[in-house]
Amino acid sequence: MTVFTARPVEYIAREAGVWRPATxxxxxRTKWAVVSTETYTSRILSALSGEQVVLPYSMSRLRR
Incomplete structure (x- = not known):
């Protein structure tokens, strides 16, 4: 498996069962794609822009 990182995707489409990201x-062309981004994705994948989930975070909870 090859993992591509630090490559901004300018366009992504799903056609005939495969993902086609363009950089x-x-x-x-790939069977699987992991979308890891912030909420500013509307120009690439508009369906994700409304899916922001806010998680409470506190460093004190991680330290024991």
Whole structure:
């Protein structure tokens, strides 16, 4: 498995059962895609822009 990181996706589409992300370096076709981003994704995948989940976070909870 190859994992591509630090490559901003400019466009992504799902066609015929595969994902087709496009970056400045080129396009790939893949069966699986992990979308890991903040909420500012409306220009790429507008369906995700309304899916923000706010999780309470506190460093004190992590320290024991």
């Amino acid at each position: 400045q370096e080129g396009n790939i």
